[in-house]
Amino acid sequence: MIEPNLSKELSDNIVDIPRNFDIVVVGGGIVGITAAVEAGRAGYRTALVAGDFGGKFLREGIPAGFYHENARFIRHCMRYRGHHGIVIGKLSLDMHQLVAEKDETVRQEEAKLRKQLDDAGVYVFSGAGRPLTNGMIDVKEENGNQIRLTWKRLIVATGLKAQERETLKHYTEVVEDDSVCEFNKIPEEMTILGSGVRACEAASLFQTLGTHVSIVTDKSALLKNLDAQIVGRLEEQMKRRGTKVYLKMRPVDIYKDSLKMTHIELASVDAEAERKGGRPKTEHTVISSTIYVPTLYKGNLSGLSQLRLDIDDGFIVTDSFNRTSLKQVYAVGGITGQCQMPYEGRIQAKMLIENLVAEDRDKPRRMMDVYQMPHFIHTFPEVASIGLTTQEASIEHDDIKVGLAPLGDEPGSLFKNDKQGFVKVIVDGKYHEILGVHIIGENACEFIAQVQALMVMEGTTMDLARIVHPIPSLSLAMEEAFEQIEQ
Numbered sequence: 001m002i003e004p005n006l007s008k009e010l011s012d013n014i015v016d017i018p019r020n021f022d023i024v025v026v027g028g029g030i031v032g033i034t035a036a037v038e039a040g041r042a043g044y045r046t047a048l049v050a051g052d053f054g055g056k057f058l059r060e061g062i063p064a065g066f067y068h069e070n071a072r073f074i075r076h077c078m079r080y081r082g083h084h085g086i087v088i089g090k091l092s093l094d095m096h097q098l099v100a101e102k103d104e105t106v107r108q109e110e111a112k113l114r115k116q117l118d119d120a121g122v123y124v125f126s127g128a129g130r131p132l133t134n135g136m137i138d139v140k141e142e143n144g145n146q147i148r149l150t151w152k153r154l155i156v157a158t159g160l161k162a163q164e165r166e167t168l169k170h171y172t173e174v175v176e177d178d179s180v181c182e183f184n185k186i187p188e189e190m191t192i193l194g195s196g197v198r199a200c201e202a203a204s205l206f207q208t209l210g211t212h213v214s215i216v217t218d219k220s221a222l223l224k225n226l227d228a229q230i231v232g233r234l235e236e237q238m239k240r241r242g243t244k245v246y247l248k249m250r251p252v253d254i255y256k257d258s259l260k261m262t263h264i265e266l267a268s269v270d271a272e273a274e275r276k277g278g279r280p281k282t283e284h285t286v287i288s289s290t291i292y293v294p295t296l297y298k299g300n301l302s303g304l305s306q307l308r309l310d311i312d313d314g315f316i317v318t319d320s321f322n323r324t325s326l327k328q329v330y331a332v333g334g335i336t337g338q339c340q341m342p343y344e345g346r347i348q349a350k351m352l353i354e355n356l357v358a359e360d361r362d363k364p365r366r367m368m369d370v371y372q373m374p375h376f377i378h379t380f381p382e383v384a385s386i387g388l389t390t391q392e393a394s395i396e397h398d399d400i401k402v403g404l405a406p407l408g409d410e411p412g413s414l415f416k417n418d419k420q421g422f423v424k425v426i427v428d429g430k431y432h433e434i435l436g437v438h439i440i441g442e443n444a445c446e447f448i449a450q451v452q453a454l455m456v457m458e459g460t461t462m463d464l465a466r467i468v469h470p471i472p473s474l475s476l477a478m479e480e481a482f483e484q485i486e487q
Contacts, residue, residue, distance in 0.1 A: 017123070017147075018045065018047075018123060019147070019148065019149050019150060020045075020149070020150045021044075021045050021046060021047045021123070021149060021150065021151050021152070022039075022044040022045045022046065022151075022152050022153065023036075023039045023044045023045070023046045023047075023151065023152070023153045023154075023155060023356075024046075024047045024048075024049060024129075024131075024137055024149055024151035024153075024154050024155070025039070025046065025047070025048045025049065025155045025157055026049045026129045026131060026137070026154065026155070026156050026157065026158055026303075026304075027049075027050070027055070027156065027157035027158040027159055027300075027333070027335075028048065028049075028050025028051060028052050028053045028054065028055055028126075029052070029054065029055030029056060029057055029157065029158075029159045029333070029342075029345075030054070030055065030057035030061070030113075030342050030345070030346060031157045031159065031332055031333035031334070031339075031342070031345035031346060031348070031349050032048060032050065032055075032155075032157035032158075032159075032333070032349075033048065033050075033054075033113050033116070033117065034345075034346045034349040034350060035155050035157055035332060035349035035350075035352065035353060036048040036117060036120070036122045037116045037117060037120045037122065038120075038349065038350050038353035038354075039120075039122075039155075039353050039356075040117070040120030040121045040122040041120045042353055042356075042357050044356075045121075046120070046121070046122045046123070047122070047123045047124075047125060047149055047151075048117065048122050048123070048124045048125070049125050049127065049128075049129035049137065049139050049149075050124060050125070050126055050127075051126075051127060051128045051129065053110070053113075053124075053126060054109075054110055054113060055159055056159065056160070056177075056178075056342075057342055058106055058109060058110055058113075059178060060177055060178060060181065061342060062105060062106050062109050063102050063105075063106065063181040063182070064180075064181050064201070064205070065378075066101070066102045066105050066106075067098075067102070067181055067205055067209075068201070068205055068378050070098065071204075071205050071208040071209055071380070072208075072380070074091060074208055074209070075208050075380055077091060078091065093186065093209070095184060095185055095186070099184065102181075125139045125141065125147065125149070126141060126142050127139050127140050127141035127142050128140050128302075128303055129303055130303045130306060131151075131154055131156075131303070131304065131306060131307055131329075132306050132307075133306060133307060133308070133326065135150055135151055135152065135328075136148055136149065136150050136151070137149050137150075137151060137154070152328065153328045153329075153330065153356065154328065154329045154330070155329075155330045155331070155332060155349075155352065156304065156309075156316060156324070156329065156330065156331040156332075156335055157331070157332050157333045157335065157345070157349065158299070158300040158301070158302065158303075158304070158335050159299075159300050159333055159334045159335055159345075160297035160298065160299065160300055160334040160335070160340065161297060161298055161299065161300035161301075161302070162176070162177070162178070162295045162296070162297055163295070163296045163297060163298055165293060165295075165296075167293075168254070168291065168293065171254070171262065171291065173262050173288070173289065173290055173291050174291045174292075174293055175290060175291070175292050175293075176292070176293055176294070176295045177198065177294060177295040178295070180202055180292050186206070186209050186210055186211055187206065187211050187289050187290040188211065188212065188289050189211065189212045189213075189214075189287065189288040189289045189290065190202075190203075190206050190211050190212070190213050190214070190288060190289075190290045190291070190292055191213075191214045191215075191216060191262075191264055191286050191288035191290070191291050191292070192213065192214070192215045192216065192291075192292045192293075192294070193216050193217075193251065193264075193291060193292070193293050194215075194216075194217060194293060194294040195215070195217035195219045195221070195222045195223065195224075196222075196223065196224075196294060197223065197377050198294045198295075199215060199217070199222070199292075199294050200215075200222055200223065200234070200238070200377060200379050201377065201378050201379055202292055202294075203215055203238060203243050203379075204238065204243075204378075204379040204380040207238075207241060207242060207243050207380075208380060211290075212242070213242070213243045213244070214243070214244040214245075214246065214286045214288065215238075215243065215244070215245050215246065216246045216249055216250070216251065216264070216266060216286065217246070217247060217248075217249070218248060218249065218250045218269045219247065219248070220247055220248055221235070221247065222234065222235055222238075222245065222247075223377070223383075225389075226375070226383070226385055226389065226438070227385065227389040227390055227424060227436075227438040228389070228390070228391070229390070229424060229438075230383060230385065230424070230438045230439075230440050233420070233421075233422070233440050234377075234379060234381070234383055234440060237380075237381055237420050237440075238379070241380070244286075246266055246284060246286075248268060248269050248270070249266040249267065249268060249269065249283070249284065250266065250267060250268075250269050251264050251265065251266060252265050252266065252267045252279045252280055252282065253265040253279070253282070261287050261288070261289060262287070262288050262289070262291065263285055263286070263287055264285065264286045264287075264288065264291075265282040265284075265285050266282065266283055266284040266285070266286065267279070267280035267281060267282055267283055268280065268283060271283075297334070297340070298313075298314035298315070299311075299314050299315040299316060299334065299335045299336075299337060300334075300335060301314070301316075301335075304316075307324075307326055307329060308326070309324045309325050309326055309329065309331075310324065310325040312337070313337070314337075315335060315336055315337030316331040316335050316336055316337075318330070318331050318336050318338075320367040320368075321352075321355055321365060321367065322336070322348065322351075322352045322355075330352055332345060332348045332349045332352055333345030333348060333349065336348075338370065339370075339373075341375075341376075343376065344373055347368065347373070348368055351366060351368050354366065369456075371387060371388075372386065372387070372452060372455050372456055373386070374386040374448045374449070374451075374452050376445040376448075377445075378445065381420050381421050381440050381441045381442060381444065382439075382440070382441065382442065382443065382444040382445050383438075383439070383440050383444055384438075384439045384440075384444040384445045384447060384448035385436075385437070385438045385439070385448070386436065386437055386438075386448055386451055386452055386455065387426070387434065387435050387436030387437060387455060388426060388435045388436040389426075389436060389438070390402060390424075390426060390436075392436075393426045393435045393436060397428055397429070397435065398429075399428070399429030399430055400426055400427065400428060400429050400435065401426070401427050401428075401429050401432075401485045402424065402425070402426050402485075403424070403425045403427075403481040403482055403483070403484035403485040404422055404423070404424045404425075404481060404484070405422060405423050405477045405478075405480035405481035405484065406421070406422045406477070407420075407421035407422060407423065407441040407442070407477045420440070420441060421439070421440045421441020421442065421444065421477075422439075422440060422441065422477070423437070423438075423439050423441075423447075423477045423478050423480070423481040424437070424438045424439070424481065425437050425438075425461075425478075425481045425482055425485065426438075427460070427461055427482075427485055431460065432460040432461045432462065432485070433458055433459070433460055434451065434454055434455050434459055434460065434461070434464070437451045437478075439478075441477075447475055447478060450464075450467060450478075451464075451478075461482045461485055464478070464479070464482050465479070465482065465483070467479075
């Protein structure tokens with residue numbers, strides 16, 4: 001990896017920096033870095049134009065993951081205290097050390113990414129890129145220098161751009177995605193205005209760290225596009241652990257008291273305004289020191305106007321092979337409006353490079369099947385899902401079979417007191433092809449990987465029966481759920 005604006009030796013010999021590349025990747029987030037690394041490893045002369053090296057992955061993803069792992073440890077200590085002969089005293093957090101270790105973790109992850117690029121022979125240009133339609137790109141480096149590069153193929157991986165928040169602009173208590181994990185002390189109360197994956201993950205994290213959490217959403221469920229039984233169990237578990245959940249509710253008034261605590265008055269989304277007050281009657285009042293509003297995003301189109309690509313609702317339009325409306329220009333990750341999660345974008349980037357190699361060798365290309373892309377939600381308990389939900393399978397298939405096994409009930413399990421989770425499998429009634437698997441419980445995100453491998457190969461329940469699971473382990477529940485279908 002060569003960074004022209006950082007390396008004094010290279011800046012003194014600027015003529016030695018390559019200007020012509022097989023592939024130029026625009027976007028320094030994890031998706032762009034993955035595309036550049038894979039292209040370099042495939043033998044292409046590759047440049048990465050990174051205006052913000054690491055992007056949201058380093059600024060938000062790694063800190064959130066770090067705190068999640070700490071919260072998981074705390075949860076295990078609290079959960080098993082007094083069980084299995086485990087004796088644990090009072091737990092406390094050293095926030096100074098915690099923040100210092102978080103910062104060090106971010107530095108280590110950045111070093112790993114830079115080493116991957118270096119090992120793959122990728123040239124890194126730190127600065128803003130402005131691609132042109134004639135196979136060129138102007139790069140304005142951080143030190144003010146401007147360099148023009150040429151490309152045979154251009155990959156746009158500029159990711160997402162936060163939309164400006166319309167509400168609560170003048171409240172300093174409000175945090176968004178870029179600041180929710182930037183704290184020097186654990187907030188005593190947190191109200192989350194919104195639903196979805198980020199809202200649920202933040203609620204689980206801060207509740208475990210000792211914060212009194214409330215979630216307020218105008219939706220009828222905390223998560224969408226997931227199996228209703230899984231979502232219902234997650235809501236149940238979050239409430240049982242102390243999180244207050246207000247569904248189909250909306251704020252109608254927000255004010256501060258004399259102690260500078262924020263009061264949020266809630267009313268039903270179906271409530272009609274009272275004649276005198278001009279607003280619906282308050283049904284609940286939430287008092288909070290911190291308010292988290294999950295950020296809304298659009299595609300980051302900065303610097304791309306010269307390409308004049310087809311855009312739909314703020315995202316670049318691509319086909320099944322990530323090709324844009326301009327020849328030899330591709331787009332991957334959040335900028336496409338499809339794979340907005342980092343793990344999805346990375347797979348998309350890897351498959352794109354694989355297809356470019358296949359195209360150059362006159363070999364068949366592969367399309368990414370979004371249906372076979374697993375979804376991970378790092379809550380407590382974890383949620384992992386792949387394929388069709390029960391409702392979707394019932395619509396698309398005439399005959400389906402469903403198996404369900406609670407975690408902790410399988411013979412040989414050491415986790416008898418873990419009754420919160422279960423595995424739900426859905427298969428085609430005739431051929432027993434796996435249509436969907438949904439898991440809630442400890443380590444659910446790790447269990448789902450073996451199912452994805454089988455689904456890619458159009459595997460059946462018999463194929464899964466051949467997988468050997470260790471005893472004792474929670475993964476035996478997967479085997480139990482599939483065996484129910486065979487009975």
